[in-house]
Amino acid sequence: MAWVLKMDEVIESGLVHDFDASLSGIGQELGAGAYSMSDVLALPIFKQEDSSLPLDGETKHPPFQYVMCAATSPAVKLHDETLTYLNQGQSYEIRMLDNRKMGDMPEITGKLVKSIIRVVFHDRRLQYTEHQQLEGWKWNRPGDRLLDLDIPMSVGIIDTRTNPSQLNAVEFLWDPAKRTSAFIQVHCISTEFTPRKHGGEKGVPFRIQVDTFKQNENGEYTDHLHSASCQIKVFKPKGADRKQKTDREKMEKRTAHEKEKYQPSYDTTILTECSPWPDTPTAYVNSSPSTAPAFTSPQQGTCSVPDSNSSSPNHQGDGVSQASSEQLQPSATIQETQQWLLKNRFSSYTRLFSNFSGADLLKLTKEDLVQICGAADGIRLYNSLKSRSVRPRLTIYVCQEQPSSPPLQSQQPAGGRGDSGSGTPYVYHAIYLEEMVASEVARKLALVFNIPFHQINQVYRQGPTGIHILVSDQMVQNFQDESCFLFFTVKAENGDGIHIVLK
Numbered sequence: 001m002a003w004v005l006k007m008d009e010v011i012e013s014g015l016v017h018d019f020d021a022s023l024s025g026i027g028q029e030l031g032a033g034a035y036s037m038s039d040v041l042a043l044p045i046f047k048q049e050d051s052s053l054p055l056d057g058e059t060k061h062p063p064f065q066y067v068m069c070a071a072t073s074p075a076v077k078l079h080d081e082t083l084t085y086l087n088q089g090q091s092y093e094i095r096m097l098d099n100r101k102m103g104d105m106p107e108i109t110g111k112l113v114k115s116i117i118r119v120v121f122h123d124r125r126l127q128y129t130e131h132q133q134l135e136g137w138k139w140n141r142p143g144d145r146l147l148d149l150d151i152p153m154s155v156g157i158i159d160t161r162t163n164p165s166q167l168n169a170v171e172f173l174w175d176p177a178k179r180t181s182a183f184i185q186v187h188c189i190s191t192e193f194t195p196r197k198h199g200g201e202k203g204v205p206f207r208i209q210v211d212t213f214k215q216n217e218n219g220e221y222t223d224h225l226h227s228a229s230c231q232i233k234v235f236k237p238k239g240a241d242r243k244q245k246t247d248r249e250k251m252e253k254r255t256a257h258e259k260e261k262y263q264p265s266y267d268t269t270i271l272t273e274c275s276p277w278p279d280t281p282t283a284y285v286n287s288s289p290s291t292a293p294a295f296t297s298p299q300q301g302t303c304s305v306p307d308s309n310s311s312s313p314n315h316q317g318d319g320v321s322q323a324s325s326e327q328l329q330p331s332a333t334i335q336e337t338q339q340w341l342l343k344n345r346f347s348s349y350t351r352l353f354s355n356f357s358g359a360d361l362l363k364l365t366k367e368d369l370v371q372i373c374g375a376a377d378g379i380r381l382y383n384s385l386k387s388r389s390v391r392p393r394l395t396i397y398v399c400q401e402q403p404s405s406p407p408l409q410s411q412q413p414a415g416g417r418g419d420s421g422s423g424t425p426y427v428y429h430a431i432y433l434e435e436m437v438a439s440e441v442a443r444k445l446a447l448v449f450n451i452p453f454h455q456i457n458q459v460y461r462q463g464p465t466g467i468h469i470l471v472s473d474q475m476v477q478n479f480q481d482e483s484c485f486l487f488f489t490v491k492a493e494n495g496d497g498i499h500i501v502l503k
Contacts, residue, residue: 063100064176064226066210066271069093074265075247083205084232084269085240091150091183094210094271098176105225108176108214112158114221115212116171118277119147119186122205122231126193133193138167141187142352142372148185156180164351173221184208190233206232211276228271328385332358344384349373361385392432394481398502399426400449401488428484436477445487445500455497462503471502 070092072082086092096115121127137146146168149160156179157172174180190203209229213221235243244265251259328340337358341350352372353361362385370378431444438459446453460468461475469475485502492499 061099061101061104062226062228062273063098063105064212064228065097065099066228067095067097068208068230068269068271069095069267070269071244072263072266072269073244073247074251074262076263077261078263080263081231081272082263082266082269084230085243086186086232086234087237087240088189088234089185089187089237091153091185093153094182094184094208096156096174096176096180096182096210100176108225110177111215112173112175113212113214113225114171114173115182115210116169116277117147117149117182117184118169118207118209118211119188119232120168120207120209120277121193122207126204134167137188137192138352139372140192142374143348144187146186146188148187150183150185153183154181157182164354186232186234188234189236203233203235206234208232208271209274209277210271224276227274227276229274230269230271328358328361330359330362337361346377346381346384349377349381392434393436394433394476394479396431396433396479397428397482397484398431398445398448399428399484399486401486426486433476437473438471438476441471441476442500451489451498451500457492457497457499459500459502462501468501 068084070084070086072084076083094117121130121133126133134146138144144167145162147170148162149157149170149172151157151160157174160170160172162170170184172182174182186206186208188206190205193204194202207229209227211227212225214223214225215221216223233243234240248265251262254262328337332340334355334357337353337356337360338350340358341347341353364372364385366379366382369382372378373381429448431441431448433440433444442456442459443453445451445459446456459471461471463469487500487502489498489500491497
């Protein structure tokens with residue numbers, strides 16, 4: 001027993017000696033003369049973190065910053081991307097801020113840059129089918145755009161443009177040295193791209209992305225400078241406010257420990273840097289020497305539109321093209337089809353049918369056109385494509401007697417109406433009246449029989465015993481359809497103009 005106790009004392013004294021030696025080693029290594037922070041950071045525990053910390057000379061400083069004036073959701077976890085709720089059709093400000101340090105990017109100092117704002121899908125699966133998704137939306141919402149600029153509220157944007165083939169993008173020029181704010185309106189809602197319409201909370205998220213470019217040596221804005229984006233969900237009007245309130249109430253019910261796992265709600269949304277959108281920017285040449293704001297309506301897009309003088313519905317000119325004639329031909333090109341639409345007062349649908357040739361448009365059924373353009377314009381467009389003339393309200397047949405110049409009072413009624421007395425049959429012309437008024441009768445008679453309209457003073461109808469009755473609107477309204485008339489002309493009493501007498 002004594003031997004065992006002695007062995008324990010030996011072991012204990014050895015452990016104490018070893019522990020003292022280890023402490024003395026620490027004191028020597030970390031003494032005032034030997035301490036070095038670089039040696040501490042070289043320890044294995046710090047190596048992984050040190051590799052992720054940027055050096056002072058490598059700090060990335062973005063040239064621009066974009067801030068959307070809309071609150072972020074409080075129901076987003078700490079390390080997740082922010083989420084912002086927007087109302088459909090409501091204007092939201094995006095502040096375009098110059099974030100350059102002194103001396104950064106001197107090549108754009110005093111010059112304009114171009115920014116393209118897009119609303120795109122957040123879900124990668126929907127990004128792959130974006131074209132089909134947007135085509136389906138365009139079919140259900142003809143004439144609408146997914147994204148618009150609220151130009152009256154915007155500040156500092158110059159030469160705004162929209163492309164009819166890109167309904168989800170707008171572009172404009174701006175001067176980084178001046179205050180610039182673009183107010184956007186998103187017209188699509190998140191539930192429009194879900195297989196089942198569960199409501200706003202189940203809708204797909206979108207992204208608002210801003211890509212900024214500078215001019216190249218050719219004056220085209222194609223050199224990429226900066227891109228940033230944020231995640232959004234779009235609700236029907238007032239829906240975003242209700243969703244924000246619901247998220248806030250849910251967070252208030254959570255414990256303090258649970259709240260630490262979530263981000264606070266911020267009054268504004270800062271767009272975070274991202275890769276540029278893969279679409280190649282359009283050749284956008286700034287030919288204006290002045291940098292003064294010159295706003296352009298969004299409807300005046302970058303597509304080629306025929307000259308307004310030649311495409312006005314009321315314009316009449318010589319040598320009209322095939323597309324501006326009454327009937328659209330299947331062989332009409334896209335440009336000729338656009339001219340035909342403008343000529344026939346369908347200018348509001350030129351953007352919708354911007355890629356349609358004559359054959360494409362003629363293949364659409366009446367039901368297709370009603371669904372695309374609505375009932376009124378759809379039926380009108382269908383009738384125009386099929387060259388359906390308006391059915392006249394009244395049809396009369398008129399034949400002109402051989403010219404004679406008897407006085408008005410002595411003119412006698414003619415005999416039979418089947419021939420002219422010399423065996424030659426009378427040839428009648430059909431007159432179609434769209435309006436049941438006397439002036440329409442005089443205008444159509446002048447047109448058919450080449451009589452100067454301004455020379456016609458009055459139109460009479462020969463009554464019983466040869467009397468002449470003034471043709472009034474009420475008399476025209478009581479004409480029987482497909483009535484037959486002979487008529488002759490006599491000089492007016494004052495010698496200025498003529499009278500037409502129907503019998």
